[in-house]
Amino acid sequence: MPAAPGGPRLLLRRLREAMAEPVSAQARLDRIVVLIAANVIAEVCSVYVLRDDNTLELFATEGLNRDAVHITRLRADEGLVGLIARQAEPLSLSDAQSHPNFSYRPETGEEIYHAFLGVPLLRAGNTLGVLVVQNKTYRVYSDEEIEALQTTAMVLAEMIASGELQALTPGAGSAARRPVSQRGVALADGIGLGHVVLHEPRIVVKRLIAESVELEVERLEAAIEDVRSAIDELVERGDGIGSGESREVLETVRMFAHDKGWLRRMREAVQSGLTAEAAVERVQSDNRARMLRQSDPYLRDRLHDLDDLANRLLRRLVGQETGSVAAMPENAILVARSMGPAALLDYERANLRGVVLEEGGPTSHIAIVARALGIPAVGEIANATALCDSGDAIIVDGASGEIQVRPTPEIEAAYAEQARLRARRQAQYRALRDVPALTRDKVRIGLHLNAGLLIDLTHLAETGAEGIGLFRTELQFMVAQRMPSAAEQQTLYESVFAATGDLPVTIRTLDIGGDKILPYMPALEEENPALGWRAIRIGLDRPALLRVQLRALLKAAAGRPLRIMFPMVATVEEFTRARGIVDREKAHLRRHGYVLPSDCKLGVMVEVPSLLFQIDEIAREADFLSVGSNDLMQFLFAVDRDNRRVADRFDPLCGAAMRAFRVIADRATAVGCPVTVCGEIGGRPLETMALIGLGFRNFSMSPAAIGPVKAMVLSIEAEEVRAFIETELAKATDGASLRSALTSFAKAKGVPI
Structure with a gap:
């Protein structure tokens, strides 16, 4: 032809x-x-x-x-x-x-x-x-x-x-x-109806057709060279890409920046008559279309590396730096590929109705912050940032993990009705605020809040919670641009105590490492970071870091009770070493005339399975225990809770998990050591009912969980639940889940779950 x-x-x-x-x-x-x-x-x-x-x-x-x-x-x-x-x-x-x-x-x-x-x-x-x-x-x-x-x-x-x-x-x-319905993973409960705000808006290419092909070739070559140089510099410095990604990610991006096939396709697109930015957009759209249809998760993950590189090129070509935080319109739903808690807190929260992420699991820090703020959130929505444009109508269902983009009027009306029903339920829960959490046979259940930000503390009065069962101090470090000074830490803790008044507050020392990387600290390359250098291990190996935090806590709590909890403790010896550091800090402050706390209780977070075999000893040494069910279940079943391939392979209501919980409750009670459950399962009515049957009497949870859990507590007889659990556990010789039996029991007894 x-x-x-x-x-x-x-x-x-x-x-x-x-x-x-x-x-x-x-x-x-x-x-x-x-x-x-x-x-x-x-x-x-x-x-x-x-x-x-x-x-x-x-x-x-x-x-x-x-x-x-x-x-x-x-x-x-x-x-x-x-x-x-x-x-x-x-x-x-x-x-x-x-x-x-x-x-x-x-x-x-x-x-x-x-x-x-x-x-x-x-x-x-x-x-x-x-x-x-x-x-x-x-x-x-x-x-x-x-x-x-x-x-x-x-x-x-x-x-x-x-x-x-x-x-x-x-x-x-x-x-x-067209309307799009997609299911991901529920991160934070609630229903949000609003309009899309892209966290890092897709760069819209307005000039598609070249005036001069030769000029566009020069622009493309210059942009490629600039981006390559910037990435090479980052790799040599060992920095992260804006938010602390590892060197391996940087090396991968650099590899793509030098990929001859990718560069050739862009040059050919320019030669065909497109502008340089249109060529980048066209080639990346082709790549995205192919990779989204791949079943291999590794290949799909590479899409993010290519997206990052294409966006760098586009920003360079259109003269646009990394976007700053957009103004937040009313009823905004934030849509992002990924983001950290600091980025979320940059937005105007009064107008924020929901969050949608391509990445991020239920235990990610963005999920924790979203729950703390009471913002419905859904994660692991494939291609989320390309499914919608800024201003699109969108619905976020934080309970089911679904989103509806450009919903039909019928779907929008149905969700609006759900939101109204939810509001009525919340009103019913608020009516229970001042009702004591007593079972029908008069067993008192303590309901406390998990927190990590000052804004969380406003939920104390709203929910009628009895105190803060877990205050995560690492969030202050994660949202800061540099390591908080001793004075800044002390100011935060003083604000926490002022906001909580006479209510008890359990403050967990810095729990970093693993997936909790501080942006201003060099990333440590580990084969298995979840089992690596983290939490109390860092505190004991770098005692100056722990001492600064403990001194700030002791000074902030002057004259009032203080409860300090150490995370990731694997042996009794680790706890006694941490207690020794507290004793030395108290002695130092006493010598210098500071007012000490009126009482100082030291506790341990039970989340490493080795403590199950030292439970008698640790219960005698510690003033209190808190069960970190998220990590305990992860380590007990050797399952990465953020890995969708395996995260559902176990049920916290299975026989093995329930027996592990029972050991903790029985042994702590036997030596008179108070114990609280502060992991995710402590905020789910069905799971909390089971834990009450095992002997637990104190729970710490997100603000949204207080009402549903209290409604459940008011509907049960603790002794009846205990007897049922004992019977079912005796039958669960194959380790099968008790979930179905517990659900049937709850329905038969009219217990809201």
Whole structure:
């Protein structure tokens, strides 16, 4: 076949002229298909748009029967067009009618055409439609023609995404604006209805078609060189990329920055007539489309590395630095690939109604902060930042882990009703605020709050909690730009004591390491950081860090009771060493005339399974125990709780877990050592009921859990639950879960769970 007259550059110039013409959207699209057909010497050019009812509608054609426009529709899995949409890859055939996916539509008149070339219309990796050219002859389309059509498809995708075509036919809108429902992982309970605010907004490429190809090549080369140099400098310094990522991530990004195939595709896209930024966007959209369809999690993870690199290039090309925090409109739902707690706290919380993340599990720190702030949050939503645009309507269901982007009026009404019902339930829970947490057989259950920020303490009065069962001091360190000084730490603790008044507060010493990396501390490369240098191990190996914190706590608590808890204790000896440091700090302050706490209780967080075999000794040595059920279950079952492949392989209500909890409750009670459950399961009514049956009487939980748990407590008889648990545990010889039996028991007794 002869070369196309003028090639893709001429086509793009003519497309730019057509886009600027003051005509209707349909007339513009009709003009575009004529231009494409003429440029690639095709007898047919057709544009199919993916509608929100998941059909592909013929929107314009040159060569087929024009009466079929807006009449012909294919299911998204039907025909060659559906195959291209599904696979998000070009398809070139010399005889389309012999392909098993060929779907004959008599109204189009395409039975005389044999050669077929179709490319997906991609934007941010999402398929918005398909562009097709056809010829009567049996022929093979060249790589240059495929490249030209892909370049043209990018321009059409932006036209579709702009919403310009939505008014062409009544009813369904284009796929770019269709409703999307996706399930991830629930991070923080609640329902949020609002509009999307992108944490790091996708850089919108406004200049698509090059004025001068030579100039665009120079701009691309300069941007590539600048980005490479910046990454090389980061690797040499060993810094993280903005938020402390490891050297391995930096090396991976550097590898992609020097990848010849990636760079070649961008240069070819520029040579076809796109601007440098449009070329980066087009190549990355192709990459995203392919990787999102990969089942290999490693390959899908590499998408984030490519996204990071593409965004760096785009920012350099459009002259835009890393975005600062956007102004927060009313009813905002924050959507991000990932973010740390400090970034979340930068936003205006009064208007924030929810958070959606591509990454982040239930025990991540962003999840902890979201729960503390009472903000519904969902994590592990694939491609979240590309599914929606700023301003899109969105619903976040923090209970089920679902999001609804651009919801239909029916779905929006249903969720609004759920939100109203939830508000009524919350009102019922608030009515229980001053009601003592007594079981029907008069057993008192202590309900306390988990906290880590001053804003958490406002929930004390709202919930009627009896105090703070766990104050996580590391959040102050994680949201700071540098290590907080002794004076800054003391000021925070004084504020905590002032806000809690006479209520008890249990303060956990710094629990960093593992997945809790401080941005201003060098990252430590470990094979298994969860089992590595973290928490009390860091405090004992670097006693100056622990001494500064303990001194700040002792000075802040002058004249009032103080409860200090040490995390990640694995042996009795570790606790006695930590207690020795406290004794030395008390002696130092006494010598210098400081007022000491009126009482100082020292406790241990039971989260390392080795303590189960030292439980008698540690219960006698410590003033109190707190069960950190999150880590205890993780270590007990050798399961990474943030790994979706294995996180559901055990149930905290299974026989093994329940027996471990029973050992702690029985032995602590036997020696008169108070014990509290402060992990996630202590805030779930069904699990809390089971733990009460095992003998636990104190729990610490998120503010939202206080009402539901108290309602459960008021409905049960502790002795009846104990007897039921004992019977079921005796039967659970295979370690099976008691969840089903406990649920049936609760329903039979009218216990709200």
